Amino acid sequence: MKHYLSIDDLTREDLLELLSLTDTFAQVLKRDVPIVSALRGKRIVMGFFENSTRTKLSFDLAAKSLSAGTMPFQASSSSTQKGESLKDTIESIDAMGVDMFVVRHASAGVPKLITNWTEASVISAGDGAHQHPTQALLDCYTITIRLGSLQGKRIAVCGDLDQRVTRSNLAAFTKLGAEVVVCGPNSMIPPYIESSGIKVVPSIDEILGDVDVIYMVRIQKERKGKVLLPSLREYRHRYGLTIERSKLLKDDCLIMHPGPINRGVELDQEVTDDPRSVVLDQITAGVPARMAVMFKLLGSESQIESIKQNNGEKS
Amino acid sequence: MTHIVVKGGTVVDGRIKAEADVVIDSETRRIVEVGPDLSGDQIIDAVGCYVCPGFVDLHSHLRQPGGEAAETIETGARSAALGGYTAVVAMPNTNPCMDSAAVINEVYALGKDAACEVIPSGAITVGRGGEELAPVGELYDLGVRVFTDDGTGVQDPALMRTALEYAKGISDAGDQDIVFAQHCEVSALSAGGVMNESEVSSKLGLAGQPSEAEELMVARDIALSRLTQMPVHMQHVSTKRSVELIREAKEAGINVTAEATPHHFTLTDEKCESFDPVFKVHPPLRGSADVAAVKVGLADGTIDCIATDHAPHTADSKAMPFDQAPPGMIGLETAFALANTELDLDIEQIVQLMSVRPAEIAGITDRHGCSIEVDSVANLSVVDPKVEWTVDAAASASKSSNSPFHGMKLRGKVKHTICNGEVVVKDCEAQR
Numbered sequence: 001m002k003h004y005l006s007i008d009d010l011t012r013e014d015l016l017e018l019l020s021l022t023d024t025f026a027q028v029l030k031r032d033v034p035i036v037s038a039l040r041g042k043r044i045v046m047g048f049f050e051n052s053t054r055t056k057l058s059f060d061l062a063a064k065s066l067s068a069g070t071m072p073f074q075a076s077s078s079s080t081q082k083g084e085s086l087k088d089t090i091e092s093i094d095a096m097g098v099d100m101f102v103v104r105h106a107s108a109g110v111p112k113l114i115t116n117w118t119e120a121s122v123i124s125a126g127d128g129a130h131q132h133p134t135q136a137l138l139d140c141y142t143i144t145i146r147l148g149s150l151q152g153k154r155i156a157v158c159g160d161l162d163q164r165v166t167r168s169n170l171a172a173f174t175k176l177g178a179e180v181v182v183c184g185p186n187s188m189i190p191p192y193i194e195s196s197g198i199k200v201v202p203s204i205d206e207i208l209g210d211v212d213v214i215y216m217v218r219i220q221k222e223r224k225g226k227v228l229l230p231s232l233r234e235y236r237h238r239y240g241l242t243i244e245r246s247k248l249l250k251d252d253c254l255i256m257h258p259g260p261i262n263r264g265v266e267l268d269q270e271v272t273d274d275p276r277s278v279v280l281d282q283i284t285a286g287v288p289a290r291m292a293v294m295f296k297l298l299g300s301e302s303q304i305e306s307i308k309q310n311n312g313e314k315s
Numbered sequence: 316m317t318h319i320v321v322k323g324g325t326v327v328d329g330r331i332k333a334e335a336d337v338v339i340d341s342e343t344r345r346i347v348e349v350g351p352d353l354s355g356d357q358i359i360d361a362v363g364c365y366v367c368p369g370f371v372d373l374h375s376h377l378r379q380p381g382g383e384a385a386e387t388i389e390t391g392a393r394s395a396a397l398g399g400y401t402a403v404v405a406m407p408n409t410n411p412c413m414d415s416a417a418v419i420n421e422v423y424a425l426g427k428d429a430a431c432e433v434i435p436s437g438a439i440t441v442g443r444g445g446e447e448l449a450p451v452g453e454l455y456d457l458g459v460r461v462f463t464d465d466g467t468g469v470q471d472p473a474l475m476r477t478a479l480e481y482a483k484g485i486s487d488a489g490d491q492d493i494v495f496a497q498h499c500e501v502s503a504l505s506a507g508g509v510m511n512e513s514e515v516s517s518k519l520g521l522a523g524q525p526s527e528a529e530e531l532m533v534a535r536d537i538a539l540s541r542l543t544q545m546p547v548h549m550q551h552v553s554t555k556r557s558v559e560l561i562r563e564a565k566e567a568g569i570n571v572t573a574e575a576t577p578h579h580f581t582l583t584d585e586k587c588e589s590f591d592p593v594f595k596v597h598p599p600l601r602g603s604a605d606v607a608a609v610k611v612g613l614a615d616g617t618i619d620c621i622a623t624d625h626a627p628h629t630a631d632s633k634a635m636p637f638d639q640a641p642p643g644m645i646g647l648e649t650a651f652a653l654a655n656t657e658l659d660l661d662i663e664q665i666v667q668l669m670s671v672r673p674a675e676i677a678g679i680t681d682r683h684g685c686s687i688e689v690d691s692v693a694n695l696s697v698v699d700p701k702v703e704w705t706v707d708a709a710a711s712a713s714k715s716s717n718s719p720f721h722g723m724k725l726r727g728k729v730k731h732t733i734c735n736g737e738v739v740v741k742d743c744e745a746q747r
Contacts, residue, residue, distance in 0.1 A: 008518075085631045085632075085634040085635060086634060086635055086636060087631075087634035087635075088631075088634070105636065107636030107637065107638045107639060108519055108520040108521050108590065108636075108637065108638065109519065109521070109590025109636065109637050110590075110636050112589070112590045113590050113591070113636065113637075116591075127520075128520050128521070128636075128638070129520030129521075129522075130519055130520035130521075131520070162517070162520075163520075164520060167518075167520055190517030190518075191513075191514050191517045192514045192517040192518045193517075195514055225506075225507065226506075226507065
């Protein structure tokens, strides 16, 4: 695996291997000194062309826990504003000698474009409405830890389905054998969803009682200047996970959200504190999941045995 | 006095297809003899080739004035000549825009020494802003016959109606020698879209433009053509329903014409999966059903001509994210080869689509798209229909290299171009 750009590029086996690596690195992070030298000497550029706090910190911590050197880089998403083309920017950084670009960009496809301009590996840390494939991995890991696996589990994904988190998560959930249903305003359901075999249900109330995971996606009234629903109040009324609706969920149903949460819109305040909510577990899982991807692209497989032994894992 | 003889080819024009040599007098710039076994001072080898009336492109962006980093009239015309074109209609979205006599005169002046005839089009509205009518009459008096706001459609139907009615009154020949060419796109519906709205766009997370944004304006302008009894030319028709609407309009006797581009009859929106902005264009690359419908439209005469929408952009401006890069692709040097490779048409039909009909629509039949006979102005394109070659975008004579066909293996190539009695391309090499 040279790049990590889209869940669509991965097989089920690739995902299972990355989940296993995530678990290994999760054990590393529980050590007294939570660091391994697996990527010592590697140089990773944190190319955050779009603002991000948690994803950026998570990647940074992941790289440091692997002993890689990180180069921070913050720029406007619009290369034109700087008067330099994106290609020039990447080629300049590449000329300094780097092993990996982690790329967050407001435009879909930028991580893939960047692979044309560098020999380094590229990880998408979220590109436009296209993909957010490390979010998918950390979400699958969170579910795996709680439920054993995704195979045969019923997962409902609710909200704005036309965004990167949903694109990569739906692909990953499906590949790992989950039965996925989606629900949200029809103006926010992209056409590929039904043709990919995912069931669309009109009302969230239909599904509450029989899902193993309910995954609420962040909603915005407008996307790129287009109004897609009447109001956030109406959204909560039709699709929000209110206290009343949360009471209909199974006792062991996982409540998930990629953050940041619009409290009182996607989830009522009280629901975020529900013991079934694993929102913080998701954030915790982000670091080992990103370590797994970085290691898979830059590390050597021979190292994994000694990492496992030092964890006290059986190989 | 020099006589150029085009020897050993098969002459194909609007009337005939026959083996014949063609002799051109380079001083009078006219054809002086057509027949077997002719001789002259300079021999142009046409063995195995078709000798056609020079191609006419109704839709080229030559970028001058204002966009000289991407193209100039000199380089664009050279690229056109290499593509077998002896005339190109230059789109008005220059900077400043071709909405005044001053800019039209500048384009004429710059085109005087070009490798093919450069015909400026005039903007319909001031600054292509869609609000005020441009000085259509003044531009008409300078010889402008094609008016368009290309790059955007005239959104306001009342303004479009006024433009058509006004123009009808200034034309010397009633409705016969002036044409309004529309970029059919309802902007409010396509706004924000960077590719075709389809399953592909929804998978890629790129905002789409629905086909209906084009079709609504095609339907509207058919109605306006009927209302005003003025011709409207539909530029770069790209959807199945647009083709059907135009077919229905023509059957009803409405005076509309249409063009389609090589990229719209060759490529589909799946190309956008690469996220490479070289595949970004307006109207966008569509689905396979649309491509098939455009091909049928070209074959049955619903679509009158092939136009390139040659749209050069600098490497820098295309080295941007897909949604930020400008739309457009170059196409003058690949148009004939694509028509010859992708369309199941005989050479007579290709000559209609690339020379005879566009010359009629542009109102230049006194010198382009003519029969190859004694006294015709010598505008000729000599094409080898069998030779195979691979497109190398960087090798284009255009200043830009944003060809979506790079690496494609095509059949058929323009070998020689004779423009106004002068050999401007010989053995695939530009002579000026």
